[in-house]
Amino acid sequence: MSVLLAAASAALFSIGTYLVLQRKLSRIIIGLGLLSHGANLLFITAGRRGLPAIIGAGDSGEFADPLPQALMLTAIVITFGVTAFLLALAYRSWLLTDDDEVEHDISDLDILLGRGGHEDDADLLERTPEHDEDLS
Secondary structure, eight states, rough: HHHHHHHHHHHHHHHHHHTTTTTBHHHHHHHHHHHHHHHHHHHHHHHHHOOSSSSSSSOOOGGOOHHHHHHHHHHHHHHHHHHHHHHHHHHHHHHHHOOBBBBHHHHHHOOOOOOOOOOGGGGGSOOOOHHHHHOO
């Protein structure tokens, strides 16, 4: 059973990583969800079955480990916050550009062209007059 969970987690991590590396925010958001599901599967695999740690008395070897459960809940909350932030960014990008593609940054173009950090490379970015009016 744990081999099946490990394989499912590996598949979720690989597909999620592929989607996070895309240029569309919608794909990045879906990839983040898949990555978090893969992490939660790993936490489930790391835990073991047993008696509740607080209720009852017994041998400490029979108790379930509460740490993976706490880490999984923390991962769920963090993923929810990051997903909400990315959805807000995607909505704002859709309002400004009618697209959710992440554009190149000036420093990314400097790295691509093998130059140092020049601030006069704004003409390399493709901008239209409509975008300039929306940003002001």
